[in-house]
Amino acid sequence: MRLDGKVAVVTGASRGIGRAIAIRLAEEGARVVIDHPGEEEAAQEVVEAIQDRGGTAIAVAADVADPEAVKRLFQETVARFETVDILVNNAGICPFVSWFDVTVEIWDRIHHVNLRGAFLCSQAASRIMVDHHHGGRIISLSSISALVGGSFQTAYTPTKAGVKSLMQSLAIVLGPYGITCNSILPGTILTDINRDHYRDQAILERDTVRVPLGRLGKPEDIAGVAAFLASDDAAYINGAEILVDGGLFVNLQ
Ligand code: NAD
Ligand code: RM4
Secondary structure, three states: OOOOOOEEEEOOOOOHHHHHHHHHHHHOOOEEEEEEOOOHHHHHHHHHHHHHOOOEEEEEEOOOOOHHHHHHHHHHHHHHHOOOOEEEEOOOOOOOOOHHHOOHHHHHHHHHHHHHHHHHHHHHHHHHHHHOOOOEEEEEEOOHHHOOOOOOOOOOHHHHHHHHHHHHHHHHHHHHHOEEEEEEEEOOEOOOOOOOHHHOHHHHHHHHHOOOOOOOEOHHHHHHHHHHHHOHHHOOOOOOEEEEOOOOOOOOO
């Protein structure tokens, strides 16, 4: 119960890594806001999974790319739980598209959800944290893709580098208020975001053997790291990035 009494907002928490993080933060005692982009049923399932474990959660529909929706997300959070102590910028999209097929619309949408979303949510959450004088935690899902390229991810990898960079700058701006800002860089975690891509068994096999631990990641592999960064154990970690990839990145030779 390292997060007893804390209030956490997890964006894109209806599925995948966000869902696992929301459940884990709730298991540690946080009251959790499950943000989702209109996936009422899936979000409600996460709320119930948390309640079944004795926790407290609400679901709020808000597209993180939409400034008005984000404003509402944090208004509803404060109306229900009075404040916000922990923000997890998790919402993200990654349509796999070949380079010459990347349109302006695809490029903009990926940037709006992944990067503008992190900007809008971080600004709204930190305003509350500063006003309420209690410090806080901002944790963002960057990616191994902030460090390496991806041939079908040309519109995506710059957003993940951008999110990491945003956390570095915010660590400086918000550190004086006791708010830490860090990134998690997952390797490959099997979720809906890449399920179609990995229907190709040859690609799945290739990417699995590249990981020294011999398996792709699970959402729970990331959730524990988010809980750690949200806890007092991580009080002096600020502006950092934690690569959680089973050793994929160092396996170059
Ligand atoms: P996922 O597709 O399973 O889940 C994404 C979640 O974000 C869903 O709940 C979806 O509803 C939500 N979402 C999408 N657009 C949104 C919007 N506009 N507003 C609010 N919510 C929105 O994917 P995932 O693998 O769980 O990815 C979560 C995060 O982790 C993403 O930021 C992704 O870039 C990052 N990441 C994933 C991997 C991986 O291999 N799965 C690796 C590195 C980083
Ligand atoms: C990640 C990374 C993973 C990929 C997901 C969609 O950032 O590139 O390998 O599966 O994006």
